[in-house]
Amino acid sequence: MRAKEFMVEGAIGTLTIGNISVVVDDHAIEQVRMRNIDPKSVDTALNKLPTIQDQLSNMDSGSKIWIRDPGTNISLGLRRISSNQLRFQFKTAVQNRTYQSDTEEIVLPEQLEELTFMGMSQCTKDCSGHRAGYAWSKARGGATAASWSPSFNRGADIASQGY
Numbered sequence: 001m002r003a004k005e006f007m008v009e010g011a012i013g014t015l016t017i018g019n020i021s022v023v024v025d026d027h028a029i030e031q032v033r034m035r036n037i038d039p040k041s042v043d044t045a046l047n048k049l050p051t052i053q054d055q056l057s058n059m060d061s062g063s064k065i066w067i068r069d070p071g072t073n074i075s076l077g078l079r080r081i082s083s084n085q086l087r088f089q090f091k092t093a094v095q096n097r098t099y100q101s102d103t104e105e106i107v108l109p110e111q112l113e114e115l116t117f118m119g120m121s122q123c124t125k126d127c128s129g130h131r132a133g134y135a136w137s138k139a140r141g142g143a144t145a146a147s148w149s150p151s152f153n154r155g156a157d158i159a160s161q162g163y
Contacts, residue, residue, distance in 0.1 A: 018050035018150030021087045022078070028090045037095050041072035046090070047121065048108045050150035055106050056086055064091075066105040075105070118163060121154045130155035 012029065015022045032042055048069060049056065059065060061083035068075045077092040115123040117130035133155025137143050145156035 015046060017047055018153055019053065019086050019148075020049050020056065021085065022046060022049070023081065023087070023089045025089055025091050028077075028092050031092045031094075035093065035095060037074055037093050038072075041069075041074050041095075042076065042093055044072050044122075045069035045074055045076055045108065047154070051109055051124065052106050053086065053150075056080075056088070064103045066101065066103055067108060068105055069108045071108070077103075117151075117155060118158060120158055120163070121151075123151065127151075130158070133157075134159045 012026050013024050015024060031037075032039060045067065048071075049067070052067070056065075059080045061080050064077065064079045066075050066077055074093055074095050076090060077094075078088040079091055081087050081089050115125070115127065117123055117127045117134070121130060123130060129149050129151030133145055133147075133149070133152035135155075136145065136152070137156035137159035142160040142162070143156065144160045145153045147153055
């Protein structure tokens, strides 16, 4: 990886959500704590990123974006850090974002609350992808998946965590 594609100061870990990798910046974690944002809300918003994968794919390396989740009422500040992968750096989070910014914003689609798999992961239709991934992982002793389907991968991830 070229140095200019990996502009991460103080990274503390990487999350993989479907085909999207999110490098978590220590500054972002500090912002979540200082602003009394529920970490579960951040997790919920991050897990919805595959629903806007096409829009994220069109971003240039180094560009910034606000991702607003109406369901949790938080906005996440991300920066794309790879030109050939869906790899982003999670820079900050704010709740009830009301100030103006010249940085582009994407609003996550709202999903029905009753469509969740095991109460842990939002489903967009009928949770069949989650169920299939869960069953696949359980049959393989808790294996993780890297399929083209984010819902299959999330179901497998839930199973691999021992649920």
